[in-house]
Amino acid sequence: MPRATRLKPDRTDGYVDLRSYAAIGDGRTVALIAADGSIDWLPVPSLDSLPPFARMLDAESGGAIELAPTDPFTVTRRYVPGTNVLQTTFTTALGSARLTDALVTGIAGRLPWVELARRIEGIRGELRFRWRVTPGTMFSTASPWKDDTTHGQVLRVDGVTLAVRGVDHGPRGGGERELAGTFVTAPKSRHLLTVVGSADEPLHLPIPEKTDIGIDRTIANWRTWSREFHYDGPWSEHVQRSALALKLLIFAPTGAIAAAPTTSLPESRSGHKNWDYRFAWVRDAAYTVHALTRFGLREETQASVAWLVRTIRKHGPDPHIFYTLDGSLPDGVAELDAPGWRGSQPVVSGNPAAGQDQHGVYGDLLGMMLNYVEAGNVLDDPTGHMLVTAADRACDLWRQPDSGMWELPERRHYTASMMGCWQALDAAVKLSELGEIPSSPERWSRERDAIAAHIAEHCWSEERQSYVSFEGSDELDASVLLHAPSGFDRGERMSRTVDAIRAELGRGPLVYRFTGAEAEEQAFVACSFWLASALACVGRREEAIELMDQLVELSNDVGLFAEMIDPADNSFWGNLPQGLSHLALVNAAITIHETA
Template identity: 35%
Template sequence: MGDYPAIADHALIGDLQTAALVSVGGEIDWFCCPRFDSPSVFASLLDRERGGRFRIAPEGDAPVTRQLYLPETAVLFTRFLSPDGVGEVVDFMPVPDPEVPTANHRVVRVVRVVRGQMRFVFECAPRFDYGRVEHDLELTEGGAVFRGGRLALTLHSGIHLRREGDDVRADVTLHSGQARCMILESQADTAPRAVSAEEALRLLFSTRRFWRRWLAGSTYQGRWREQVTRSALTLKLLTYAPTGGLVAAPSAGLPEQLGGERNWDYRYTWIRDAAFSVQALLKLGFHYEAQRFASWLGDRVREGVAGDGRPLQVMYRIDGSGDLAESTLEHWEGYAGSWPVRIGNGAARQLQLDIYGEAVNCLYHAEKSGGVLSNRDWAGLTAVLDWVCDNWNQPDEGIWETRGGREDFTYGRLMCWCALDRAVRMSQARGWPADVARWTRYRDAVYQQIMERGWNEDLGAFVQHAGDRVLDASLLLMPTIGLVDPHDPRWLTTLRAIEESLVTDSLVHRYDPAASPDGLRGSEGTFSMCTFWYVDALRRTDRLDAARLTLEKMFTYANHVGLYAEEIGVTGEQLGNFPQAFSHLALINTAVDLNAALDGHRSEVSMSESEVDQAVRLMLR
């Protein structure tokens, strides 16, 4: 990995319109401005030489470092412990009016020494537009202004800066009780000025107040409150407040395999995230956020009716626009040499039938929680359902966005069944006009195909797509969606087959790429969200002890501040884009439901002898 920090060695700060990753070394090595999906300003995470950085760290050899969040906030402390003293950097982004798009974003960085003394080095070296645009530097007594293309950054500084090319550096020795402050602001018409400790404290207190007031709306008081709270805060950080859209991750290009080509741009809003997001937010009592996301989705449904035949695309930009053309940054080497580095996402135009079930399921749950659909929304939704009736039997690229050709994926059929089933329920509950008889007929046809073609008799399990023997972790959601009863014999044998083939030390592979070629080279780690789905499957089959143990083991794979990437590698390292919303959504849904199940079984629940034998076999595999 050279001098690249581990993916897990990061924490996240943000202001609900963009976000930054801060390494344990005190370096902001990923920051896009003014939005999540804007070009990067700091991106040394993807190219140490050409990406750009904003670093505050002790001089010389790196001391012992620790990171933690101020409890119940997104205010980050990075602490440095050395023989000469203890210092820390406090990083946060004040939250502007969350529903008004703004070009003015501030990163506040406060460095101080709490014991002894320590010499710190400062370096601010932006690289505009993914490092493709040169910038000019204006250096003043109060700080610096960097101008690159159409974007300018003003650095307000409480220390004297010196020029180094078109970047700035500084160094200062601080003693116990001393502090210095910097504010990086994306507002060109503001003259650089010295930042006082009092100003930084006011911003810190207002930011802390914002996060704690928001979190006070949570109704969750159960087990694993720390993990659930941190996941809720992470989801909020990944929300683009002006529209309510949720990015899948704030990062791009982080590899699913070191040195491999599975490197994608996740700074967009997936339709697939909708149902899981709304359910997770509703379970925690965040009805406003759930309704906002449902409204964002409703807008896409209405717009899609007037489209070119396909009502929805897989993902959108956070403002709802659909141009996600994929390209490669040829001049970057990629994280630890993992090239290519892609921006945009070509999977947006794939046919993934499951998104229709997730979209309708999202609106179904939002409607049950208080009603978000208007007559106009219902008209758009009925058009989507009519399209599903006409197109559910097509081969598609599937939930995992394979690039090896279309197949008759069972999960796509499952979610088409879900779309039709939820639409029938909504029409009957509200008395809304619909061709319920047609929807019901096609719903039943989808069901029959899953039971006949999605089942492999020799394997005794439902499989990834018709005519093969590949197991797929997405089918862990079959009882969650309600297609099968969790105690159905065919589901129990499917779960057993998945455990034997895809589960290792509680972690779950989404499928076996060697058995089901997906058009890409290399292997991958286990998918964190699949592990949470597995826990839920165990809960639904009343294996509560096994579910709780698996969840507790999964918590040990979180990073030092409770965050999860997309995947976990063979040695426990985090892989893929970070932090991933889907992982934290699945954590919330699983933890809340398992907590309720355990509360309903307060007496000692013992495992049967067969369950013990099975658990031992899995543990020793």
């Protein structure tokens, strides 16, 4: 992932390309930073809170934390190795300076407040910087104002209190709803701008010099975590960056894993497919746990598994396809008053897929728990009984239509959903044989074999030489590729399905989700990596390596992926950083490595 030099991003319409964004986080929230130094997305206090800084979706009144030279500049960026701390080097005709951005963590983990630290170090010549902290209207729900307190001015908006502290940051006041200032760097100079925030509680005002030390502590904390990361296979730099991106999505207060830290970023130029991904999908949790156990990361694995089984038992007996980050059930969709990224509508809170049936969730759940056990862990009695119930449900549900993995409005007998039920029952049989769940596996074994026979007869097309999307169709669906790694089929039929999907849904190294998707969205990044995994599973390892080499280079300059990429120009689309994209990269790399 080479460092990339670019001109100042174009904000002619108030927005920047999605490729421009890098992410930092503290285990509770995530900030997105554009290449021009502007923080355009930062919810306070939590990842799923209404954001006081949301310029990404509302250029005029969304709010931002701006920091950049006043003269024209170019930019070089990278993450500090082994961390989620971002370094941006600005270069003008007069000199250069380095900006280090961190959401600061404490001695014992995340802080009880949000503390964004921006350290600016002069390298060469003199650069004049301008900064401005302008909270937005939280999607037209509140009006921010500046308030005088005993300890200086603060900014308030709808229960959120924000303060600015710094070292040689040159405050100059700003307008009625902002704080702003300027300063000049010189060789070896050091300036600090800190923005701290809390919601519906008093705000601690940190000592700036301690925040400066906190940046170095945060770097050390991230590097300590990275040293626990074990992967020595190919594409190791990309795998580690993806693991760090996934770590940003683990909501530390509960252990839930967010699909992405953003909402309403469009999947196509026409808009309308704008979703909120700040929820925890069982599917994503399963893939994440699978990756974390392979990396030897024990704490996150245990926290995520424990949160998920508690949450399912609380709202069961059937698992929902996703939950809020605090373990509640989603409560519908609300349309927010904002123009959206480059005018793309709607901007929403919530996701309409909450009430859908997706039978593949049973395979995700039981497959994850089998992986957890095989990694050297044991199940408790309530979880064992819950898994027995889930396996029994899979025995019945596979014969019924559902909405499929892609949350489609048409209920059908989707092939991948039936394969997911097969995976659930195969895992249940193995867990029973290991003595981890209290039931006899005979029924599960019979139904597992019945599913395989049914798919072989009704979901394979001799004409297409492929598994089809659903019974009776001749359409293709890239989600069936997941069931090469699951073990459903690693033979000739899956190999031919790989060829059919690549021919019809592939555009270069990228892959669309299903037949007809190209008309309404961009290529789905995860599907492209699933194809690489499937190639390895069916014995075509050299092709898998060639594809993987192409795919990893499609990240942005700091190694992040969005949900989708346009094959025509490699532009990013959809929410970002997208957990499923990075999970697919990680699992593809591991699968290819393990098939050597």
